[in-house]
Amino acid sequence: MGQDQESSQTPEEQLSRLFGSFKAEWLQEQLFDLFTEPAYFPELVTPRPCLLVGGRGTGKTTALRCLSYEGKFALSGRQPDLISTWPYYGFYYRVNTNRVTAFKGPELPDEQWVRAFAHYFNLIMCDLVLRFLEWYELHSNTSVEIGYDACQKVAASLHLATGNTNRELADNLDDSRLRFEAYINNVGDGQRPPLSLQGAPIDELTKAVLSLPQFMDKSLFFLLDEYENFEDYQQQVVNTLIKHSGQLYTFKIGVKELGWRRRATLNENEQLIHPADYARINIVEKLKDERFREFALSVCNERISKLRFKDQTLPLSIESLLPGLTEDEEAERLGVNQAVASIFKDLSSTVPSEDLSLLGEIPPLKVYLIKFWSEGGQTPLHEEYMDFQNNRRTWDTRYDNYKHALLYTLRRGKRGIRKYYAGWDVFTHLAASNIRYLLELVVESLLLHLGQDKSLSQPVSQEVQTEASQQVGKKHLSDLEGLSIHGAQLTKLLLGLGRVFQIMAADAAGHAPEINQFYLWETLDTADEAQEEELNRLLTSAVMHLALLRSPGNKLADETQTREYDYMIHPIFSSFFLFSHRRKRKVQLRGSELLGLLKSPKNTIREILLRSNRTIDEPLPEQLHLFEAYYDGAS
Secondary structure, eight states, X not given: OOHHHHHHSOHXXXXXXXXXXXXXXXXXXXXXXXXXXXXXXXXXXXXXXXXXXXXXXXXXXXXXXXXXXXXXXXXXXXXXXXXXXXXXXXXXEEXXXXXXXXXXXXXXXXXXXXXXXXXXXXXXXXXXXXXXXXXXXXXXXXXXXXXXXXXXXXXXXXXXXXXXXXXXXXXXXXXXXXXXXXXXXTTTTSOOOOOOOTTHHHHHHHHHHHTSGGGTTOEEEEEEEOGGGSOHHHHHHHHHHHHTOSSSOEEEEEEOTTOOOOOBOSSTTOBOOTTTTOEEEEHHHHTOTHHHHHHHHHHHHHHHTTOOOTTOOOOOOHHHHSOOOOHXXXXXXXXXXXXXXXXXXXXXXXXXXXXXXXXXXXXXXXXXXXXXXXXXXXXXXXXXXXXXXXXXXXXXXHHHHHHHHHTTTTTXXXXXXXXXXXXXXXXXXXHTTOHHHHHXXXXXXXXXXXXXXXXXXXXXXXXXXXXXXXXXXHHHHHHGGGTSTTHHHHHHHHHHHHHHHHXXXXXXXXXXXXXXXXXXXXXXXXXXXXXXXXXXXXHHHHHHTTSEEEEEXXXXXXXXXXXXXXXXXXXXXXXXXXXXXXXXXXXXXXXHHHHHHHHOHHHHHHHHHHTTTOXXXXXXXXXXXXXXXXXXXXX
């Protein structure tokens, strides 16, 4: 799109185009124009197999598509002369659930489904290579025929009609694939066609390609996205190819956390082991904290730089557009001064006026801590004030620990904003290394800002940023229902846990501050094996679909053992439920309590809170009124 066309669009239209297409599939060719190379990208271009792990929106698809030959062509400026100089060529394939789930059922025994799928995978991979050769020939204007003998060998390996050229081989392969898919759809009725040996046609074809002068000393990558969509046995089929790849080609796999369910090959005694067999690249680990902040800053400012306005005004940088608040500034907006006035009044009747002068010299939020501590310990306010005067170092440490937690208590039970979620740094924490979530927070804030007749040369108010973060959290809570067969359960789980942590944040007096994580007790309670399996499925689905984040509870944690991890509601939901977005302290929960949040939420929430001497009497925040039926106990 030219600059004139861009400037003719409204700011809202441009923002939606540049920030609103969160999924790589929606961006199409624009994906490559907006690509910002993440820090882990150089690890992907090595000749070894790689497993790229991350949740929805962490950038797996974008990275893999930019590894493909189409992506590399776009990123290199679409210069045909450079194609022959590339060190690698990648063939992108997104695992299609509609296709791969057809390869199961009672019509065939398991071992025959394995052979049928292995043949189908051969067809798919060979088709990707032949399509690339056609593309290469078209764009480089050079012949890349693998030759008659090679075509005959590949055709024989796949049981295709004889093809003398790349084009004939590709056409015959396409026909064979369509006929095979039709057979699979009626597998109980038709005669089985001949099947190829797993991996053999791929070896024959890639060997022929690498023997051509253009591809000598080059690397070939099969880029498989959404690996979790494969059935378990299908993962074993592909694992077998990964295990024995390397000389002719290699694999780059994109998968959600816990989506790689099988590590074994078709030989159950043969496992894929990191780092011997592949490099594991966890996006959240590679792009966390300052690294993610820098990456996200580059992504957003690059997109903002593409905005064009008729009046030629320039938008602010993303950090200037999204100013935050210090904790003292936020406390003032949340009414700390009124609380301090009340504290002065209460103390003036029991403390000599000359001793009260200290209160005017310290930040209001620190004064509020004295009352907060008095209420938590159920001690007289004046006694705590005297202790504050005599033990300043102890209180300084206490203030450091509780300063942020105090903000959640200032407007407890009141209407309107109870806590601000604003500022670039806060947004990067809410996104938790998820670039899609970050873009959603940004565009929602900017669109709400423009809706108030403001321009992008003005900063977005903290009130608007908070509203935007709540709307994004609400959207993803609603989206969970459609993500998996466990979607409705995940929504209920979050509603229950969110309410627990919201009350703990609002009722923090006398308790540890900023509790927003949980871990499971080692004991299995009274749960039977079926309940334990249900709990494991629930937690696995919650982690895969980013309802929960998890981190090892100890360094030796096995990722398949749910009880060895600490869990946290994804921070994107924290502003919607009103608790801390910072990874802080944790509480013990029973597995039966997590399941209870699905089936008996009101009673279960009460039981969890009673263990910490809290009650469920805290009124619901306004944004949670939509879910009153759940909180009233309906399952």
